[in-house]
Amino acid sequence: MSQDPSGGLAAELSSLRTFKGRVDELLRNLGDSEAAPERVADVRLTGAHLGTGFNAAHALYGAYNDVHQQLESLAKLLADQIELLGQAVHGSGTAYADTDDDQRARMWEIQNGIKQQYDPGRDPYAAHSASDGKGGL
Template identity: 55%
Template sequence: MADTGLTQAHLGQGFNAAEALYGVYHSVHTDLVTLSKLLNDQIGALGDAMLEAHGGYATTDAEEREKLWAIHERMKRQYDPKLDPDAEAAQPHTSRTGPRTDLRGAGGNSSGASDRRSHF
């Protein structure tokens, strides 16, 4: 999707209506490219999580964990609560197993405090 798109020349140049139309088109196209990438990430993460869940998450290697957390971070960066009609009603996710322990990096969190991140 990112490789396909119109240029200003496709709509015409030198008059305000074509420039305004291209501005709106470019904005929408950019948002659709972002949405496409995020959906691709989510579908990939869901597939990976399903495979990992089958064998138990304890066997998940660090590289796979980092990949899933990178997707999670990209999703958090793109989220805008002002655009979410249900943002006020949303409740924080909780886990049946307690707070998340950050297993990334050597030594982890030496204080034993939980990481600020929520579970997937």
């Protein structure tokens, strides 16, 4: 970013296009990988895979299921955040008011979903953020 004569920041369009290209590539790679939210959700063990009739297998399956659900959420949040970043970069070349209503609605949908998943109890910076007056998400 460079400063324009009026004191505001002027975005370098070529840099933004390069960055958007990288974000688009990340989205393609994520969608094609085993970390894609749909693929993470599709691969799941059943309790019978770990054995039946003893408490350790039941406990192990419970732990596995909890971790798997968290991985599903993480994969979806990551994909959503990359999508949101891509849309933000795309929108930075134009005024927010010129952003398509559907894109704007999708950006808010992602933002609200991220807020719903946020747990300040798991955030090592939450206490610091609250005390500095800036708050969390």
